Amino acid sequence: MDCSGLLPSSRLFFYQNSRVLSSQLTSTRRRTRTFAALGGDCAASVTKDHSMMKIPHVLTVAGSDSGAGAGIQADLKACAARGVYCSTVITAVTAQNTVGVQGVNIVPEEFVAAQLKSVLSDMQVDVVKTGMLPSIELIKVLHQSLREFPVPALVVDPVMVSTSGDVLAGPSIVSGFREDLLSIADIVTPNVKEASALLGGMQLATVADMYSAAKLLHNLGPRNVLVKGGDLPDSSDAIDIFFDGEDFHELRSSRVKTRNTHGTGCTLASCIAAELAKGSSMLSAVKVAKRFVETALDYSKDIVIGSGPQGPFDHLLRLKSTSCHSYRPDAFSPSDLFLYAVTDPSMNKRWGRSVTDAVKAAIGGGATIIQLREKDTDTRDFLEAAQACLEICRPHGVPLLINDRIDVALACDADGVHIGQSDMPAHVARTLLGPNKIIGVSCKTPEQAQQAWIDGADYIGCGGVYPTNTKANNLTVGLDGLKTVCLSSKLPVVAIGGIGISNASAVMKLNAPNLKGVAVVSALFDRECVLTETKKLHAVLTEAKQMP
Ligand SMILES: Nc1ncnc2c1ncn2[C@@H]1O[C@H](COP(=O)(O)OP(=O)(O)OP(=O)(O)O)[C@@H](O)[C@H]1O
Ligand SMILES: Cc1ncc(CO)c(N)n1
Numbered sequence: 001m002d003c004s005g006l007l008p009s010s011r012l013f014f015y016q017n018s019r020v021l022s023s024q025l026t027s028t029r030r031r032t033r034t035f036a037a038l039g040g041d042c043a044a045s046v047t048k049d050h051s052m053m054k055i056p057h058v059l060t061v062a063g064s065d066s067g068a069g070a071g072i073q074a075d076l077k078a079c080a081a082r083g084v085y086c087s088t089v090i091t092a093v094t095a096q097n098t099v100g101v102q103g104v105n106i107v108p109e110e111f112v113a114a115q116l117k118s119v120l121s122d123m124q125v126d127v128v129k130t131g132m133l134p135s136i137e138l139i140k141v142l143h144q145s146l147r148e149f150p151v152p153a154l155v156v157d158p159v160m161v162s163t164s165g166d167v168l169a170g171p172s173i174v175s176g177f178r179e180d181l182l183s184i185a186d187i188v189t190p191n192v193k194e195a196s197a198l199l200g201g202m203q204l205a206t207v208a209d210m211y212s213a214a215k216l217l218h219n220l221g222p223r224n225v226l227v228k229g230g231d232l233p234d235s236s237d238a239i240d241i242f243f244d245g246e247d248f249h250e251l252r253s254s255r256v257k258t259r260n261t262h263g264t265g266c267t268l269a270s271c272i273a274a275e276l277a278k279g280s281s282m283l284s285a286v287k288v289a290k291r292f293v294e295t296a297l298d299y300s301k302d303i304v305i306g307s308g309p310q311g312p313f314d315h316l317l318r319l320k321s322t323s324c325h326s327y328r329p330d331a332f333s334p335s336d337l338f339l340y341a342v343t344d345p346s347m348n349k350r351w352g353r354s355v356t357d358a359v360k361a362a363i364g365g366g367a368t369i370i371q372l373r374e375k376d377t378d379t380r381d382f383l384e385a386a387q388a389c390l391e392i393c394r395p396h397g398v399p400l401l402i403n404d405r406i407d408v409a410l411a412c413d414a415d416g417v418h419i420g421q422s423d424m425p426a427h428v429a430r431t432l433l434g435p436n437k438i439i440g441v442s443c444k445t446p447e448q449a450q451q452a453w454i455d456g457a458d459y460i461g462c463g464g465v466y467p468t469n470t471k472a473n474n475l476t477v478g479l480d481g482l483k484t485v486c487l488s489s490k491l492p493v494v495a496i497g498g499i500g501i502s503n504a505s506a507v508m509k510l511n512a513p514n515l516k517g518v519a520v521v522s523a524l525f526d527r528e529c530v531l532t533e534t535k536k537l538h539a540v541l542t543e544a545k546q547m548p
C-alpha cells in the first residue's frame, strides 16, 4: 500500500526533509558515510518557539511479541521507563509466549515502507533502533527509507535467535546486515549467537572470544560494537564487551538468578537508543542501559508470568506492588477516615510496645486507616517500621499513610502521605507519588482547604479541634473552626486534636456531610490497652453515625 494516498500531496511534499537536529549526536564525531542530517525548516521553526518542548524520540523498527516481553513491546516499555518517546514500525507479528515462538507473520515490504514514511516524514526521530528484521527485503526497505529520511543515530540489534533458541530471522539475513546496515550503524549489539552468525559461524565460548568477535565485527563498519554475554555459558557474571574501534571496555554486572530474562536484548538496545536520544555519549548510554537491565531483572526476579522456561520482566518496576498480596482495589475511599489512628513513638516507648504491636492492636480494635507519625526517628528505622506495618495493614485492606516523609512513602510503597502546611507542597507530593496514592493535608482555614483541593489532595485533616499535648504550640480551631473548614471544601475531612472517647460523639454531631471521622493519637496509644481503647472509640463513632 502506498501511504502517500493517505496524505494530501502538498502536505506530503511539505513534510519531506523536515528534520530537526537534536542533542549532541549531531555535534559529536560522525563519519561522512553515516546519514548526514538535513537542516531545519518547518519543524525546526516549531521547536524554535521556546514555549514548545522537543521530546527525545526513538523509532523502533522491530517485531511484535504477543507475550510482550521482547520486541516492540519491550522497546515501548524501555523508552517509557527512560523518559523518551517511542514510535513503532512493525516488521513482523509473532505468536510468542514464555514457552517459545509459535509463529511469525512478516508484514509486507510496502507496508513496512509506509510505516517508515509515516513516522520519518513527520516526527522528529533522534535515534532509529532496529530489532527483528526477518527478511533481506525488509532490510533493503529500511536502508532506502533511512537514505530518504536521514536520522542522527542508528542502533542495530541484529535479532536472529531468541534466548529460547527460536529462529527469528534466518541465516540469509546475515548478508543483509553485513552489506546494508552494519556500515551505517552507530552501534551493533549482537548476543553471542548472533555475533557468531555475523562472523560466518565463528566459535564464541569465552570472554576472550567475545573480544575477538567485537574487533572483527567492528571491521564490518559499525562505529561501536557491543557483544552481549547474557547467554554465555558458564559465566557467573553478565559480561558484555564494548569496542569503539580504539578501546575495549569489559562491562560486568552480577548475573541475576531468574527465569525472567526474556527481552533483555531488545530492552538493552532500546535503552541505549533512549540515552543517545537524550544526548548521552555512546559509552555512557551503554553503561546506563546495562545497569537498567540489571536493576529491572533484579526487581522482577520473583514475578511469575506464564508457565514456560523464560518469563518477561517488569521494565517499570511496578508490578510487584500491585500484586494480589498488596493491591487495594480503591485508591481512596473517604469512609477510610472513620477511625484514623496516628502512631507516636514516645507513647509506644512509654508503654513498652513496638510500633507494629501498636498498629496490630489498633487494626484489631477497628481502626480504618493508620498514619505512621514517627517524629525524630532515624530514616532507616522509619523505613523498616513502615515496611513492617505495611505487612500488617495490607492483608486487612487498611491503608497506611506516612507523616511528612514522601521519600519513606515512596521507598516502602506506602498507600500515601499526610503532610502539614510547612511540609512539601501537596502538588509536588502528588507529582512524586502519582495519581493513585492518598494525600492528606492539615488545614486550619478555608484558604488552606481550597489550596489542598487545587493541589490534588484526597482529604483534609482539620484541627486541633481541642487542646492537645501531642503537638506543641498548636492553634486550636475548635468545633467552629472545624465546621468552617468542612463547609468550605468538597474534600472529605477528618477531625484531629484532643479527640477521644469522651468527646468524639460531639465532634461527629457537627453533622457536616464531608466530616468522615476522627483522627486520634493519645486516646489510643497513650493507654495501656490499645485494642480495648480502639474498640471503645469505634463503638462511640458507630453510635454517633447512627444518630439522626
Ligand atoms: N541474568 C542476567 N543478569 C544480569 N544481566 C543479564 C542477565 N541476562 C542477560 N543480561 C544482560 O542483558 C543484556 C542482554 O543480553 P543477552 O545476551 O541476554 O541478549 P539477547 O540474547 O539478545 O536477549 P533476548 O534475546 O532475550 O532479548 C546484556 O547486557 C546482558 O549482560
Ligand atoms: C519480536 C521479537 N523480537 C526480538 C526478540 C528477541 O528476544 C523476540 N523474542 N521477539
Ligand SMILES: [Mg+2]
Residues within 6 Å of the ligand: 163, 191, 230, 231, 261, 264, 265
Ligand atoms: Mg538473552
